[in-house]
Amino acid sequence: MNDPTRGGPAPAVDPWVLSTDDLLRPFGHRDPHLTALVGYHPAFTGNGLFAVRVPAAGNGFAETPVRTQFHVAGFYTGREGTWSRKASLPAWSTLDVSDGSGSFNAAFTRPPGAHEAATDEAERLVGGDWAPVTSPGVGAARGIERYRQCLDLRTGAIVTEARWTSPAGRVTDVRYEVFTDRSRPSVGVVSVTVTPHWAGELVVTDALDERGALRTRTVERGAGHGRNWTVVEAEGSGVQAALVCVLHGPGHDEPVPARDGTATQTISVRTFPGRPLTFTKYVSVVTSHTADRPLSTARAHADEAARDGHVRLAEDNRRSWRREWEGDIVVSGNPQLQRRVRASKFYLLTSVREDSPWSPSPCGLSSDGYNGHVFWDTETWIWPGLLAQHPHIARSVLDYRAARLDAARAAAAAAGHRGARFPWESGLTGAEDTPEWAPFGRLEQHVSADVALAFWQYWLATGDRGWLRMTGLPVLSAIADFWASRVTTDPEGRCHINGVIPPDEYAVGPHDDSVYTNVAARETLRFAARAAEALGESADPRWAETADRIVVPFDEVQGIHPEFAGYEGRMIKQADVVMLVHPWENPQSPEVTRADLEYYAPRTHEDGPSMTDSVHSIVLAELGHAEAAFEYTRRSVDPFVRPPFEQFAEARTGGAFTFLTGHGGLLQEFLHGYSGLRWRADRVVLAPILPGPLDGITLRRLRWRDRVFDVDIRHDGTTVRLHAGEPLPVETAGTLRHVPTGGQVTVATRTPTPHR
The missing domain is CATH 1.50.10.10 (Glycosyltransferase)
Structure with a gap:
């Protein structure tokens, strides 16, 4: 049995990778590869300027269980009526494969005439009411085995693998990879490697699927010369977004555009058993906010990305993410909580970037939740999680308000x-x-x-x-x-x-x-x-x-x-x-702080949003009640996280998704709660404390006035290490000390006190 104080099931082999398997380990399902999709919430990735939800198929558009949406920063409708709303792009990740009898993506949709299974609901594939996979012949008819989908938090790459048996009985191993390039703000990549176990003709279809678009009108669409493109305009605002795709595949086959004028092109190739084939789609998304001629600019960016190639783009993307991950939060002693903290940081970074004058909504670029509007959530809940380790990004977020x-x-x-x-x-x-x-x-x-x-x-x-x-x-x-x-x-x-x-x-x-x-x-x-x-x-x-x-x-x-x-x-x-205590630091006695918390905590709706529990945790940590603070940490995350990719929902029962406000609140519990970190004009204040269930918390590459430092909190003491900048003035328990450049200072970790 899992020890609940140590964070649940054992971590994945790679702690940076979230996958469908993580969800299933405790439950002992007979076939984890298919049942992994029970309760499935689609993976999400972005580079801070544009983003993609990736459905179970690993590419393309899906309406259920959660609609896959495709967003780019600043793509709003006009205010005809009473308010503007976020508009969604066409689905640009579609790269389907077919053997002529059916396609891989079709295997993830509801089959005609299918009815909901009554025998074992846990065996249905979310996204279609399939019959139980244990029923004779039914699971094989849909043709999906050995399924696995993974999100690598280090790079934002989403990989989906499966063995697909087509309606004609042909068996093919399929592997998709999707990422948005953090080093190239307007570029994304979709790659599929297919290994057929049969000989014949394989058809690969690249499409810009307008079913994914919301609140837009199509200005132009087409395909030819190895590209397809679409220009859409947000209703009422005149803001345009151009999407251009370049498709590369094996051999000398030239992609063939669809004859109906849609933004679709195909490649047909001859297959041989066991011989893998890889097709790569280079995508560029450009809006009229950044270019006078979005279509020609997007075409140039897509062509350049295709010339650079998949290997270079993947490495450049990894290098850019590596810079962001210098500012890590390491939670020792609880692998599950570690994954959720890193996932929270990742999801914040997917929707913001340096030199982007846009501010994230409560759902960031994952969806049009809250109409894509910016609330106090940004400055109060999301933004502090950026300032401590990414001031270059935090400044760009403030530019939105200043403008x-x-x-x-x-x-x-x-x-x-x-x-x-x-x-x-x-x-x-x-x-x-x-x-x-x-x-x-x-x-x-x-x-x-x-x-x-x-x-x-x-x-x-x-x-x-x-x-x-x-x-x-x-x-x-x-x-x-x-x-x-x-x-x-x-x-x-x-x-x-x-x-x-x-x-x-x-x-x-x-x-x-x-x-x-x-x-x-x-x-x-x-x-x-x-x-x-x-x-x-x-x-x-x-x-x-x-x-x-x-x-x-x-x-x-x-x-x-x-x-x-x-x-x-x-x-x-x-x-x-x-x-009043956090974030406003109202001068008041600990007795008043405790009285306010004890009065209002039981009067707070039990189904309220997660950020309430995060504030309670931070306030309890300030009061020295580390164990009670940790219970609120659990409350702030456990009921809200949705499988399998550790994404917050707004409420315990659902609501807006992916909810960056909740992710930001969780990060603040570590950045400002257990550390006691507070900013001053002439010093940094720390009041570290560590709950018993954790072995340690390390805040890496914090930044204050050109200093770069770590804070390593352990039960027997807290070490502050200064990596760069002039000596760092640190106040703890009323005492001011200076950490020398390249050196470290150890201060006391507060002893927790019981909370009555």
Whole structure:
């Protein structure tokens, strides 16, 4: 039996590879190769600019069990009606193989006239209601054996292998590989190697399948001269995306375009038993955001990729990912949790990249979940997991908000306020994209403070004065101006923020004096003043004056912060008041922090989103309750992860998928919870603690103001190693020490205390 305190089943041979087999080890199914697809959620990979969901077949488009979608950053519809939405590209990964009697991809679809099996539901292949594989002849008729699909977190490559028996009885071994090249932002690769155990003719079909497209119209499509292409335009916005594919195969056969004008081409080759054949499809995706002539640019990129070839592209992609993986999080003593932490980091990186002025939605580039809009999820949950080890990427994410500052100014002005108010839901332009029926766009105004916190944290972590002058201070001061004009002053001179919705979305209100909103507004005003001071500029005196007079509600009898004025203890959806401690670092005693947590944790909906549990874990770690923190770590991940590729769903029962907000919350538990890592302008603060079930946590290649360092947390001490940069000032337990360049310092790991 597996020891639940040690993370469940044994790890895969390669701990960096996630596969369908991982799901099945504990269950003892008779045929793991087919039953691996029970509960299947499709693999997902991306290079930060465009991405692909890969279905069970390893290529192409599938509607079930989760629709495969194909997204590129910034591809939004217009705002005709009330809001914009993310548009999806045609399915560009299709590279099907056929022996004339049927195709490999068809083996993964519902057969005509098939009915749901009643004898053993666990033996059905998700994606079609197949008869049980144990029924005589039925499993063989569909023809899939020795199935395995793997995702290599080191490179983002997804490999699918199977033995396929066609309807004619011919047996072929098939191996697909799909990856998007992180070194070439617009390039992806699909490769299939087939090893027939028969002689005859094999047909390979390369298609741009428009069934995958959503909210687009086709501008142009065609095929010829070894290429096929499609240009689509997002509805109402005029944003175009061009997709071009170049197909290479064995021999001298030239791909033949389809006669119906579709973006399809085929290669026919003669097969011999046991002789493998490899076909490679080089794909380029280019939008009108980056090129005046997307189609010609995509054609050039696809042609260049084909000239460079599969081997070079794979190595360049591996090299680029290796750079990102220098910033690793190593969890010792729990292989399952290690995989999930690395998977979380991988999924964040699939949807962001350096020099891309786009910000990830809660589902990143995996789908059009949440309409592809940007929420506070980015700055509060996703972005901190990037800043600690990837400030070059974190800056690009902030560029999205900075580029839409004028839209935020217009929103504030429209409501009669100064400064800038960022939207609750943001898409293409930065105008409010919340559906009209939802009150959050008008009332959940704390999002502007959440944006400000990210900008302030970037300054603390990087010390980039040029960025602060040109980008950071303009955004911070505009948000501070908004809050200074947004408050209402009572006869005693106290400032209130009335008529808002707090982070707890069950409290639709509107309500007055949300404690989260008020504290966040207060701190934003102070951030702006400190940023001006850091640049030697004069701060608007209204910022400090308003900050000092903002009301922070507190119940002296119960010793807690009420969620808002008049709060009476009803159930809440998600973390709210407890977030005063993290990420806002509100100055308050441990007794108040503990009281807030003990009051609100049992009042939080048990089916709420995972990031609530991640905050509870971080707060408990700060209080020194490592074992309780670890229980919340389990709660924040175990019910939400979907097999077989360790992807978060929004809720225990389903919801948005792949949910980067949950992944980001899990990463913060290690980056900022068990380490106690906090940014300061003149030092790094650490308060390490380690729960008993873990042997250690190592944070590799953290970055602070041109320093590169590791933090290795063990039960008998924590070691800080400085790899590059000037000596690193580190504060632990009120003591300041300096780590020498190329050297290390060992500090005490806090002793856990019981949580009553």
